Amino acid sequence: MTLDVAPPSQVGSAGGVRPPGGAAMRRPSWLGQHMGTGIVLAVGGYALGHYLGNVIASGYTYVGTAAENDVAIVLALVLAVVGWLLGVGALNYPLAKLAGREPAARPDADHWTKYFRFSVEHKTVGLQYLIAVLVFLFTGGLLAMSIRTELLSPTNHIIGPGTYISIVGEHGTIMMMMASSLVVGPLGNWLVPLMIGARRMAFPRVEAFSFWLFSAGYFVILTALPLGGFPTGWTGYAPLQTQADVGMDSYLVGFSVIGLGMILAGFNLLVTIINYRAPGMTWGRLPVFVWSILATSALLTLATPTLAVACVFGILDRTVGTSFYVAAHGGSSYLWENLFWFFGHPEVYIMALPGFGIVGEMLPVFTRKPLFAYRVAAAGMIGVALLSFFVWQHHLFQSGINPDMRPLFMLTTELISIPTGFIYLVGLGTLYKAKIRFEVPMLFALAMYFNFLIGGVTGVFLSDVPVDVTVHGSFFVLAHFHYTIMGGLVFAFFGGVYYWTPKITGKSLNKTLAKAHFWAMFVFFNLTFFPMFLIGLLGQPRRVFEYAQGLQTLNDFSSVSAFCLGASFIIFVVNFVWSIFIAPQEAPANPWGSLGLEWQTATPVPRHNFDRIPVVMADPYHYSEPDPPPVADLAPTSFAEMAAAGADGGGASRGGDR
Amino acid sequence: MSQVRVPADSGYVATPEELAYEARAAENALFTASRVMIGIFAFAFAALAFAYFYLRSTNSAGLWRPHDVTAPVATGTAIMALVLASTGLLAFGLRQFRRNDTLDWDVAGWTAVASGLLALGLQCWELTDLPFSPSTGGYTSVFIGWAVMDIILLVSGVYWAETLLARHARVRKAATEDSRSAGFASAHFRVNVESCTYFWGFIAFVSVFFWVFFYIAG
Numbered sequence: 001m002t003l004d005v006a007p008p009s010q011v012g013s014a015g016g017v018r019p020p021g022g023a024a025m026r027r028p029s030w031l032g033q034h035m036g037t038g039i040v041l042a043v044g045g046y047a048l049g050h051y052l053g054n055v056i057a058s059g060y061t062y063v064g065t066a067a068e069n070d071v072a073i074v075l076a077l078v079l080a081v082v083g084w085l086l087g088v089g090a091l092n093y094p095l096a097k098l099a100g101r102e103p104a105a106r107p108d109a110d111h112w113t114k115y116f117r118f119s120v121e122h123k124t125v126g127l128q129y130l131i132a133v134l135v136f137l138f139t140g141g142l143l144a145m146s147i148r149t150e151l152l153s154p155t156n157h158i159i160g161p162g163t164y165i166s167i168v169g170e171h172g173t174i175m176m177m178m179a180s181s182l183v184v185g186p187l188g189n190w191l192v193p194l195m196i197g198a199r200r201m202a203f204p205r206v207e208a209f210s211f212w213l214f215s216a217g218y219f220v221i222l223t224a225l226p227l228g229g230f231p232t233g234w235t236g237y238a239p240l241q242t243q244a245d246v247g248m249d250s251y252l253v254g255f256s257v258i259g260l261g262m263i264l265a266g267f268n269l270l271v272t273i274i275n276y277r278a279p280g281m282t283w284g285r286l287p288v289f290v291w292s293i294l295a296t297s298a299l300l301t302l303a304t305p306t307l308a309v310a311c312v313f314g315i316l317d318r319t320v321g322t323s324f325y326v327a328a329h330g331g332s333s334y335l336w337e338n339l340f341w342f343f344g345h346p347e348v349y350i351m352a353l354p355g356f357g358i359v360g361e362m363l364p365v366f367t368r369k370p371l372f373a374y375r376v377a378a379a380g381m382i383g384v385a386l387l388s389f390f391v392w393q394h395h396l397f398q399s400g401i402n403p404d405m406r407p408l409f410m411l412t413t414e415l416i417s418i419p420t421g422f423i424y425l426v427g428l429g430t431l432y433k434a435k436i437r438f439e440v441p442m443l444f445a446l447a448m449y450f451n452f453l454i455g456g457v458t459g460v461f462l463s464d465v466p467v468d469v470t471v472h473g474s475f476f477v478l479a480h481f482h483y484t485i486m487g488g489l490v491f492a493f494f495g496g497v498y499y500w501t502p503k504i505t506g507k508s509l510n511k512t513l514a515k516a517h518f519w520a521m522f523v524f525f526n527l528t529f530f531p532m533f534l535i536g537l538l539g540q541p542r543r544v545f546e547y548a549q550g551l552q553t554l555n556d557f558s559s560v561s562a563f564c565l566g567a568s569f570i571i572f573v574v575n576f577v578w579s580i581f582i583a584p585q586e587a588p589a590n591p592w593g594s595l596g597l598e599w600q601t602a603t604p605v606p607r608h609n610f611d612r613i614p615v616v617m618a619d620p621y622h623y624s625e626p627d628p629p630p631v632a633d634l635a636p637t638s639f640a641e642m643a644a645a646g647a648d649g650g651g652a653s654r655g656g657d658r
Numbered sequence: 659m660s661q662v663r664v665p666a667d668s669g670y671v672a673t674p675e676e677l678a679y680e681a682r683a684a685e686n687a688l689f690t691a692s693r694v695m696i697g698i699f700a701f702a703f704a705a706l707a708f709a710y711f712y713l714r715s716t717n718s719a720g721l722w723r724p725h726d727v728t729a730p731v732a733t734g735t736a737i738m739a740l741v742l743a744s745t746g747l748l749a750f751g752l753r754q755f756r757r758n759d760t761l762d763w764d765v766a767g768w769t770a771v772a773s774g775l776l777a778l779g780l781q782c783w784e785l786t787d788l789p790f791s792p793s794t795g796g797y798t799s800v801f802i803g804w805a806v807m808d809i810i811l812l813v814s815g816v817y818w819a820e821t822l823l824a825r826h827a828r829v830r831k832a833a834t835e836d837s838r839s840a841g842f843a844s845a846h847f848r849v850n851v852e853s854c855t856y857f858w859g860f861i862a863f864v865s866v867f868f869w870v871f872f873y874i875a876g
Contacts, residue, residue: 098817098820099824100821100829102829202684267691267694270690270694275684276683301697302697306701310705320802322798323721323799324799324800324803329719329721329794330719330721330722330724330798330799332712335709335712339708613679652680652682
């Protein structure tokens with residue numbers, strides 16, 4: 001008997017049924033909708049928007065006098081994004097729905113061109129994200145190299161101050177956008193369904209849509225440079241934001257677009273984790289990486305709307321003449337600061353928590369010990385996520401807030417170090433008396449703990465008002481957040497890439513090159529950023545391209561180290577290209593001996609992840625136990641029998657009577 | 659145990675138990691998604707409310723609301739009333755839908771969509787015919803921010819309701835022909851309709867809340 005098992009949302013599909021008889025004709029891969037058509041329509045959209053903006057705003061007084069037209073630029077960027085989404089096919093489904101159609105989910109063709117198309121397969125989207133975040137990372141990295149080149153000399157300049165601050169702003173914004181999605185995008189989308197025993201994401205099209213928005217945001221933010229850049233740095237502070245040239249429009253539209261992508265990515269992961277857990281995958285058995293993605297997704301969905309709204313206000317100020325951030329007309333620049341940091345501080349944890357999730361997943365594997373205090377780790381992540389909404393004002397300690405408010409936010413900021421400490425102690429407890437296998441992913445995990453400790457402790461310094469008043473806006477702050485974001489998240493990300501690449505690609509990365517990458521990255525990261533604490537304490541402000549002569553030695557040391565740090569990424573790229581494409585070597589099915597559910601399915605992972613929906617029997621951290629329980633039954637006879645045997649729970653095991 | 663082979667291009671074999679499990683997961687996902695969506699919009703509108711009260715309390719340059727400017731109360735009230743009408747109609751339709759009276763739901767739903775579209779049109783028209791300049795003060799800025807966000811919210815709500823009604827019209831025949839599909843689909847569809855109506859409840863709450871502050875309390 002054959003039944004139609006199209007997902008319920010596809011019942012009544014008007015498409016997707018292959019005509020009877022005869023083989024389906026295969027179209028050439030360059031036909032149809034893909035990134036190429038996206039680029040064409042994006043360029044067309046940009047031109048159309050620019051034209052319309054000029055027509056609409058040609059009578060505006062300021063357009064005539066200032067020779068700039070924000071309306072034209074904003075409309076051009078928005079229509080370019082719409083054109084991009086139309087071109088890649090991201091809007092096909094939403095438009096078809098208006099006519100009541102539910103297009104069938106056609107599986108991707110097994111061809112490399114699928115990575116340039118709108119795919120609803122979570123593993124394809126994960127890899128698309130992986131390449132995209134690396135492009136973000138290397139673009140931001142190149143900009144960082146130019147910053148460090150300019151800072152080689154305090155007085156001899158390669159670029160002017162305006163260009164310098166534009167590059168600093170572009171670097172910061174691109175890196176922040178990248179870091180927000182660095183783990184959630186590639187690893188979250190690729191791994192979460194596998195880790196929770198699901199065959200799919202809850203909303204595959206939303207997942208794909210979030211990726212194409214993310215990639216559109218990259219191009220939008222890059223347009224800031226040819227448009228003259230923006231002078232505000234990544235924080236976009238008003239009133240400079242309102243006064244800036246049209247490059248600021250790219251910042252505001254770009255952050256809105258990326259923000260929308262972040263909201264959708266978090267939304268989809270949140271719903272998937274809550275509802276698509278396999279039978280037996282109770283909250284107490286959820287892998288710690290999934291806990292971290294859950295907490296991060298909650299932050300993405302709730303904090304990012306504030307950023308999007310703040311950006312919309314900024315766009316309105318610059319295009320239709322509202323005065324949200326213009327004090328002389330009844331607005332307030334502090335409004336931007338509050339809205340921005342209400343997003344901005346949770347954003348810090350959006351970047352930190354997935355890193356902890358990755359290393360939390362790897363430590364038990366490489367120590368062959370159960371994860372110490374698993375529940376404390378989960379509670380710590382949720383605690384950090386909750387508290388992160390109550391600390392944003394510490395970014396305004398030096399910005400004219402009521403001084404009476406400072407102690408309160410100093411306290412909340414210091415409080416957040418408690419759940420963060422929980423997560424840290426879980427790691428230390430797992431490492432305690434362990435026989436550590438120093439494989440490359442483990443090296444990155446240990447380096448992450450080392451770096452984040454420095455970033456975290458200096459963060460506690462900065463939460464104290466007296467210290468913050470002293471070093472605010474200096475290189476000390478810059479060093480602190482590079483230690484947390486790059487030292488924490490980026491190290492954890494690369495650890496995760498080395499750890500899961502054998503699963504994702506079925507190929508092994510070269511160990512020698514991987515170790516060379518690690519040591520170069522670890523050593524030169526610290527040599528680059530540790531001197532910046534000293535530079536900051538000695539008084540060098542951020543975002544200024546001239547500095548005191550006496551600080552040149554430290555700056556040069558930092559710059560040369562930064563160049564070496566940049567070069568370390570070349571080792572990674574060479575290794576990746578060599579090991580995956582040029583001289584691929586098949587990886588063992590489970591090279592690290594992990595108990596994680598994602599390692600139990602076949603490699604390469606089948607299209608629907610699991611032949612049978614697995615029934616989860618235990619958490620995946622029972623290493624070195626004399627009689628460990630099985631993690632999951634991959635060929636269960638029936639869910640009901642398994643439930644009777646103690647595997648009850650899971651995403652769909654409730655609410656059936658609704 | 660019996661197994662069911664799914665269409666060839668789906669690439670996997672599923673048991674009825676698995677199908678039921680995934681169908682239930684899809685229903686639960688819709689339920690959760692509607693609540694999370696409300697959370698997303700709630701935080702967005704909380705940012706707007708923060709802007710309102712922040713600028714009102716700081717009253718920079720004494721320009722929160724110079725000359726007591728007010729947005730057109732009649733238009734604003736009409737928009738709010740239309741949104742309430744849409745919500746009421748959808749709630750009524752849902753009640754009938756639960757009683758398997760889908761014709762009532764159809765009629766109420768399409769009327770709600772029309773009412774929502776009218777509210778949307780009025781909201782857009784109001785922006786083109788304001789009795790003040792956007793830069794007059796804090797109030798006028800926040801009002802324009804509200805109008806833009808309300809348009810986004812209404813578009814979301816109307817789109818959701820319209821797509822449900824359009825799909826219902828298209829699949830009604832197919833659903834009755836395949837009882838099993840109809841079973842899964844109707845359960846899924848019912849959750850979708852309930853979630854959409856719930857979301858409209860949120861839209862109504864937002865409309866009334868900001869109507870009070872923009873048109874009444876000022």
